[in-house]
Amino acid sequence: MHQRPLVAIVGRPNTGKSTLFNRLAGERRAAVHHLPGMTRDRHYADTDYRMRPYTVIDTGGYEDDTTSTMLQQMRTQSLLAMEEADRVIFLTDVNEPNDPVDLEILEKLRAFGKPFFLAVNKCEGEMREAQAYADFSVFGLDQVYPVSALHGDGVYDLMDDVTDGFETWDPDEEEEDEHTVRIAIVGRQNTGKSTLLNKLFGEERVIANPEGGTTRDAIDAAVEVDGKRYILIDTAGIRRRGRIERGPEKLSVHSSFRAIDRAHVAVLMLDASAGITAQDQHIAGYILERRKSCMLFLNKWDLVSKKEDAFGRTIKEVRREFRFMPWAPIVTGSAFTGQRTHRLWPLVERCAENFRKEFSTSELNLILKKATSYLSPPTRKGNTLTIKYVTQTGSRPPALTFFVNDPKLMHFSYERFLQNQFYRQLGLEGTPLVMRFRRKAPPRGWEKAVRQQRASHRAPRETQHMEDTFYASVYTDEGVVLEAGNLGEDGE
DSSP states (O other): OOOOOEEEEEOSTTSSHHHHHHHHHTSOOSOOOSSTTOOOSOEEEEEEETTEEEEEEEOOOOOOOOSOHHHHHHHHHHHHHHHHOSEEEEEEETTSTTOHHHHHHHHHHHHHTOOEEEEEEOOOSHHHHHHHHHHHGGGOOSOEEEOOTTTOTTHHHHHHHHTTTOOOOOGGGSOOOTTOEEEEEEESTTSSHHHHHHHHHTSOOSOOOSSTTOOOSOEEEEEEETTEEEEEEEOOOOOOGGGOOTTHHHHHHHHHHHHHHHOSEEEEEEETTTOOOHHHHHHHHHHHHTTOEEEEEEEOGGGSOOOTTHHHHHHHHHHHHTTTOTTOOEEEOBTTTTBTGGGHHHHHHHHHHHHTOOOOHHHHHHHHHHHHHHSOOOEETTEEOOEEEEEEEETTTTEEEEEESOGGGOOHHHHHHHHHHHHHHHTOTTSOOEEEEEEOOOOTTHHHHHHHHHHHHHSOOSEEEETTEEEEEEEOTTOOEEEEESOOTTOO
């Protein structure tokens, strides 16, 4: 595998860093809003420019305010990006020249000794470009790049120099690691999602604060455990629909939903000290609707009163509230202290394996035979459901198709019985099982056979029995043959 160079985008808040990041990434990866401070953590995306692959890093706004804890953490994230990057794009605003914070960032970049490129954003038109050269020449740099991250003006000239010297190769030729598992950590606000990601990652990868709503965008973090690669996705807290405010919070919630769509396994964070809420169930319902593997992590277990049988009563309550996903494993622990967080890795791996499992048709039909022998299919208005056979028709998650004589005869209770039997026999812990019921198609050439059968009804034969009609040949003394059909009891 080739090693991609790192290109970080740094600057003050609201200079358009996330807009430029999305343009370079080729898709809307970071949430963008006109209010400053939308991005707070480091955001990574693999991309390429003219067959020169690299990884671009989006950062939060660099502020000189040292009184706010949040701004200090955002500043730390920007400094970490400068430190790890191979090259840096220093993005400024043409409307705000000679800002003292820009000068401070310039000093930091010179101290790191990394190649950096001064890009002046929001330069739409020749007059703005001339203004950029005039106002930012005081920085004493050899080159100034007027760009418009929103419209793409000047971005190609910038990236020609930024990627100059990068190794040229086709990223599409590299085989994607199918065993890389994407894990989305989701839940309500202030349940400890960012704290858990930092604990699993091994360092302060994302900003974690006691106050709710700290995370505003889905952040990917790649980590390797026991030789296996995982991508942890931190998400913003999801509140009830009626409480979601327009603007940054709405964008954050949409980003969380997109993270669930991209993930293989979802870790639903629950606050054990606050109990189960209706919003927890709504989030679990969305995970189930998107057919993702899921596990439940009861966080803040260190704050729960350890009365007699507290564990048993809590697990029983969780199973009752999440009875629509009885296959989801439950782990109790504390992301803050690290209590039992190490148990998540083997469970995640097991969920991911079950998520992509494939089974032979013979194995499935053996389970089906045992299940129908134990409990016969239902009967409705004299018609009995007949299950011909079952086969796997999809994976991620496993999908089974049952071929029956009439899908309308399948009762939901019997469907649940079959689902429980297959879950138990196949050992599908942590992943949903999709079951479809289709009418068994008639054999090939059945229309021709029906036409021949109907034609044979009209042909005179000595004795013929078809459907409900009886035909016979009757000979008289004169030798005349009479054709008769549907003979009555008296033979007439």
